[in-house]
Amino acid sequence: MSILKGKRILLIIGGGIAAYKSLDLIRRLRERGASVRAVMTAAAHQFVTPLSVGSLSGEKVNTDLFSLTDEADMGHIELSRSADMVVIAPATADLLAKMANGIADDLASTLLLATDKKVLAAPAMNLRMWLHPATQANIAVLQKRGVVLSGPDDGEMACGEYGPGRMSEPLAIVAAVEKVFAAGPTALPLPPGIGERPEKVSRGLAGKRVIVTSGPTHEPIDPVRYIANRSSGKQGHAIAAAAARAGADVVLVSGPVALADPPGVRTLHVETARDMLAAVSQSLPADIFISTAAVADWRVAATAQDKVKKTGEGAPVLTLVENPDILATVSRHHTLRPKLVVGFAAETADLIRHAKDKLARKGCDLIVANDVGTGTGVMGGDMNTVHIVDPAGVESWPQMNKENVAAKLVQLCAQRLVEAGK
Ligand SMILES: Cc1cc2nc3c(=O)[nH]c(=O)nc-3n(C[C@H](O)[C@H](O)[C@H](O)COP(=O)(O)O)c2cc1C
DSSP, X not given: OOTTTTOEEEEEEOSSTTHHHHHHHHHHHHHTTOXXXXXXXXXXXXXXXXXXXXXXXXXXXXXXXXXXXXXXXXXXXXHHHXXXXXXXXXXXXXXXXXXXXXXXXXXXXXXXXXXXXOEEEEEOOOHHHHHSHHHHHHHHHHHHTTOEEOOOEEEEOTTSXXXXXXXOOHHHHHHHHHHHHHTSXXXXXXXXXXXXXXXXXOSXXXXXXXXXXXXXXXXXXXXXXXXXXXXXXHHHHHHHHHHHHTTOEEEEEEOSOSXXXXXXXXXXXXXXXXXXXXXXXXXXXXXXXXXXXXXXXXXXXXXXXXXXOOOSSOOOOOOEEEOOOHHHHHHTOTTTOOSEXXXXXXXXXXXXXXXXXXXXXXXXXXXXXXXXXXXXXXXXXXXXXXXXXXXXXXXXXXXXXXXXXXXXHHHHHHHHHHHTXX
16 A cells, blocks of 8 residues: 555646646556645646646645635645645746745745645756756755755756756656655654743732742852853743733842843842842742742852962862752741742752652752753753652643743642642
8 A cells, every 4th residue: 555545745836848747746646545735836827727737636726825715715824734745846946946035925835935744846947947056056955954856857858958857757756755755754843832822821829929039140259250050041030920920929039141031020130149048038028939040059168359360380279168048048937938939950860859859858849840951951941841849749741831831830839829728
C-alpha cells in the first residue's frame, strides 16, 4: 500500500508550459490514494483549464484570493492548513521568487506564506531563468528554509534550448512526495511558546497584597566587578504582572534585570541580597510572598573600596560569606508571616528531592521546582517546565511559556488562600 493513501495534497499550479504535466501528476497522486486540492495561479489558466484540473482532481479548484464564495466555503488559511503537504508544480521562477521574499499577492503565494506544512516545489522554466543568479539565490533561501525540490531536469525545452529547467516527470515528483512523507511528520510546529493561548486569570486576588521577588542579585567584589547568576527576571516579572491582573496590590522587588517594570505593579529596584531582604521586609505585611528571585547564596566578605589590581603575585582570593536567606526569613517571620509563602527551586540535578528538602528547610507552603540544567534554556529563556511541590505531593505542569506558568501559579495561590479560609 502506498504511503500516500489518505494523504491530502494541496497542489499549486503555476503559469508555465509544464502545467499540462500537473494533470498527469494529479492522476498519479490519486492512483496512490491521495486526495488533491488544486490551486491555480492566474497565469496557470493560460496553460490548463480549471475544468480539466477539477475533473481530474474531483475537487473544487481555487484560484481567487478575494472570492467571497470560496472564502466562505473554505478560507485561505484553512485551505493552506487542511492539507498534509503542499506541492508546487510547475513552480515558476515568479512563484519561487515570491515565496523566497514572503510576497503574498494572490491566492497561491498567500497560501505558501500561511501554510504550516512541508512544501515541495518542482521548478520548471527556461534554462536562463533557472540559471539566473536571482532564481539561484531564491532557491538557496528556500532550501535553507526546508522547502524540498524535485528537479528540475536537464533536457530539451519547449523554447528549443537545451539544459536544466525541465519540470521533473510526474512519477519522479510522486516519488519525492512519498520520500517526504516517509521522512516523518510534515507539519511544521511554531517555535516553543509562540501561539500558546494565554491562561485566563480571574480576579481571585482582589483586595490581597502580594510581594514577588525577581531576577538575580549582584554581589559586589569591588566597584566594577560583581558575582551574579543567569536569572533574567522573566518568570518573576510575569508572576507580578499576573498577580496584578488578578486584582492584587503587588510589590515587585527586582534585582538588576533588562526588563521593563510590569504595568500596575509597584517595583522596587535592588542590587544585593541584603538590599532585597530589606525591601521585602519593609513591604510586609502581605497575604502572599512569592520568592522567584535567584538570590546569591554568598557574597564577598569584604568588598574592596577600589578596583582590585593585578599585583603580579597571583590571583586574589575571594572569601565568601553566606547571604541572608530571604525565603526562610519571611517563612519564619514571628509576626508578619504571609498566609501563603511560595519558593522557587532552580536545580540542575535531583530536582524533586532538592525541592522537598527546601520546602521543609525553609518552612514555606509550596515550592515551584524547575530544572535549569545546561541545555534546558530555562534561565533567560521564554519557556519553563515546573513541578509544584507541597507537603501533599508533586504536581508536574507541562512545558509552557513563562506568562502561562505565572497565570497558573497565581490562580493556584488564589485557590490555596480560599481553601485555607484565609
Ligand atoms: C508561453 C509562456 C510560457 C511560460 N513558461 C514559463 C515557465 O515554464 N516557467 C516560468 O517560470 N515562467 C514561464 N512563463 C512566464 C510566467 O507565465 C510568468 O512569469 C507569470 O507571471 C507567472 O505567474 P505565476 O507564477 O503566478 O504562475 C511563461 C510565459 C509564457 C508566455
